[in-house]
Amino acid sequence: MPQLNGGGGDDLGANDELISFKDEGEQEEKISENVSAERDLADVKSSLVNESENNSSSSDCEQTDRRPQPGAQRGSSARQSPSFAEGTSSRVCVMSSVARGCVYSVLLSAAPRRQQHGGLFKTPPYAGYPFLMIPDLTNPYSPGARTYLPMKWPLLDISGAAALKDSRPTTPGHASNKVPVVQPPPHMHPLTPLITYSNDRFSPRAPPAHLSPDVLDPKTGIPRTPHASELTPYYPLSPGAVGQITHPLGWLVPHLTLSVSPTVSLSLVSGHFSPHMTPPPALRQTGHTHPVLTSPSIKQETSNNDDGASDSAHANATAPPKEAELKPHIKKPLNAFMLYMKEMRAKVVAECTLKESAAINQILGRRWHSLSREEQAKYYELARKERQLHSQLYPGWSARDNYGKRKKRKRENKPEFKPEDKFSPQTKKLCVAYLSPAETACGSPTSSHCSMLDSPDTPSVALASPAAPAPTHSEQAQPLSLTTKPDSRVQHAHFALPTKASSSGSSPYSQPGSSLPRPLPLLTLPAGLPFNHVAVSSQHAVQLQPLSLVTKPAD
DNA sequence: GGACCTTTGAAGGGG
DNA sequence: CCCCTTCAAAGGTCC
Numbered sequence: 001m002p003q004l005n006g007g008g009g010d011d012l013g014a015n016d017e018l019i020s021f022k023d024e025g026e027q028e029e030k031i032s033e034n035v036s037a038e039r040d041l042a043d044v045k046s047s048l049v050n051e052s053e054n055n056s057s058s059s060d061c062e063q064t065d066r067r068p069q070p071g072a073q074r075g076s077s078a079r080q081s082p083s084f085a086e087g088t089s090s091r092v093c094v095m096s097s098v099a100r101g102c103v104y105s106v107l108l109s110a111a112p113r114r115q116q117h118g119g120l121f122k123t124p125p126y127a128g129y130p131f132l133m134i135p136d137l138t139n140p141y142s143p144g145a146r147t148y149l150p151m152k153w154p155l156l157d158i159s160g161a162a163a164l165k166d167s168r169p170t171t172p173g174h175a176s177n178k179v180p181v182v183q184p185p186p187h188m189h190p191l192t193p194l195i196t197y198s199n200d201r202f203s204p205r206a207p208p209a210h211l212s213p214d215v216l217d218p219k220t221g222i223p224r225t226p227h228a229s230e231l232t233p234y235y236p237l238s239p240g241a242v243g244q245i246t247h248p249l250g251w252l253v254p255h256l257t258l259s260v261s262p263t264v265s266l267s268l269v270s271g272h273f274s275p276h277m278t279p280p281p282a283l284r285q286t287g288h289t290h291p292v293l294t295s296p297s298i299k300q301e302t303s304n305n306d307d308g309a310s311d312s313a314h315a316n317a318t319a320p321p322k323e324a325e326l327k328p329h330i331k332k333p334l335n336a337f338m339l340y341m342k343e344m345r346a347k348v349v350a351e352c353t354l355k356e357s358a359a360i361n362q363i364l365g366r367r368w369h370s371l372s373r374e375e376q377a378k379y380y381e382l383a384r385k386e387r388q389l390h391s392q393l394y395p396g397w398s399a400r401d402n403y404g405k406r407k408k409r410k411r412e413n414k415p416e417f418k419p420e421d422k423f424s425p426q427t428k429k430l431c432v433a434y435l436s437p438a439e440t441a442c443g444s445p446t447s448s449h450c451s452m453l454d455s456p457d458t459p460s461v462a463l464a465s466p467a468a469p470a471p472t473h474s475e476q477a478q479p480l481s482l483t484t485k486p487d488s489r490v491q492h493a494h495f496a497l498p499t500k501a502s503s504s505g506s507s508p509y510s511q512p513g514s515s516l517p518r519p520l521p522l523l524t525l526p527a528g529l530p531f532n533h534v535a536v537s538s539q540h541a542v543q544l545q546p547l548s549l550v551t552k553p554a555d
Numbered sequence: 556g557g558a559c560c561t562t563t564g565a566a567g568g569g570g
Numbered sequence: 571c572c573c574c575t576t577c578a579a580a581g582g583t584c585c
Contacts, residue, residue, distance in 0.1 A: 334579075337563035341579065364561090
């Protein structure tokens with residue numbers, strides 16, 4: 001039982017949770033949230049304006065069919081990108097012309113919605129509310145299997161702060177949001193606070209008792225919050241793992257059960273859980289039975305793991321090839337951005353009626369970069385914990401194990417590069433995301449919402465890995481979004497500083513002292529200055545050089 | 556039906 | 571140690 005007691009739990013994040021994350025700054029955070037939301041909208045609007053002003057021929061981006069068309073369309077709009085960079089304080093991002101159209105259509109649809117609901121974009125759903133990562137009963141590495149509970153970060157204010165949170169007037173827009181995507185999938189059960197990395201522990205045929213409908217609140221039909229004693233036995237682990245491994249988030253559970261309101265519990269249910277801890281109407285009304293009780297078609301990546309696949313990780317190492325085919329597919333743990341994306345997707349979709357994931361992901365990517373470092377830190381921490389849990393549950397698993405399990409990797413054979421095709425979809429895409437005035441003003445090093453781009457001296461960094469000393473500035477890294485990232489496969493053209501810890505791998509958490517990615521250097525480009533002419537520093541200048549890679553042929 | 560698109564981050568192999 | 575590739579989620583789109 002490596003980490004059941006004492007120091008074992010430390011590296012699982014026992015200490016960092018004790019650090020008050022933002023009790024004091026909560027109000028400030030709320031303000032900043034609103035500012036961020038306003039800025040977000042303004043940003044997009046500004047982008048729209050700029051787009052219309054600078055790129056009158058970008059209508060192709062607004063086509064109903066935004067799918068990239070080969071050749072001319074992509075190329076033409078992409079070639080305009082340099083002009084985008086001019087006259088604006090610009091942040092270059094990876095965004096195809098197609099995506100720009102998506103963003104704008106998002107804007108177009110989002111703005112009126114915001115008026116209707118009075119609050120869309122207003123509250124970043126989980127700013128300040130890291131969610132409890134709670135993989136679903138079936139398989140955390142199956143679609144929809146992970147559920148995340150937005151929670152106050154320290155989770156130690158059992159006294160009712162959580163309740164206050166729950167009752168906090170969040171976003172009216174979401175409260176009245178009728179967009180179905182925000183609702184949990186029908187097969188999700190409200191009470192899924194089980195961290196199950198092995199999908200076999202909780203066979204659909206044998207749901208845990210506390211998941212049965214009889215735990216529903218008789219008044220509301222909402223599943224009541226089970227007592228801690230009801231929950232803990234259902235920790236996810238495989239038979240061998242149970243009792244041996246303390247879930248990295250195990251520290252959360254007691255608090256969860258003590259402080260989380262039923263509505264919060266409901267939030268556990270869905271991959272699309274309401275960010276506002278409010279159960280979807282359907283759920284509130286019906287109580288909802290657990291999917292595993294009603295849906296025999298839970299997608300499981302294991303074909304035959306009712307009970308015997310729990311040791312799949314170990315089986316992976318020893319199973320003969322034939323059995324290996326039957327092994328469950330152990331998915332990679334989600335990284336911080338994936339966690340963020342998973343949380344925010346529904347909201348973005350709800351806000352903009354856009355469903356094309358490619359476009360949504362671009363928006364999410366942009367929002368991700370607009371998050372403060374503190375906000376991102378929460379996701380990094382969650383990702384770190386998930387990786388820890390994953391590594392504990394599947395000690396022998398390697399990301400390499402999943403290689404080749406997808407049919408074919410896209411862009412395996414890149415088309416031969418031609419100068420006129422330099423922005424072809426298969427090669428590189430350059431996009432300039434415009435900064436709104438507010439965002440431009442964020443060039444100020446003191447701007448909290450641009451902290452990601454700012455000097456990294458924020459105390460919150462220690463939260464991500466309290467066991468480790470607060471990362472130095474040089475140790476913190478954020479993948480610099482100021483990137484043309486045309487195609488990493490073609491060539492890395494990031495402006496990011498070296499992201500690796502001095503003596504560790506690429507993971508910012510792999511090194512005890514580097515709990516967070518390194519901060520982004522402030523790379524606000526002067527207006528009117530062509531982006532690729534900006535040399536931030538000698539080091540960055542070197543990194544900036546590859547910007548021209550956008551026009552370089554791929555080798 | 557499955558690949559593709561799109562995002563960022565993590566991981567691992569190769570040089 | 572750096573570079574590169576692959577995969578993770580997601581859902582519309584295309585073949």
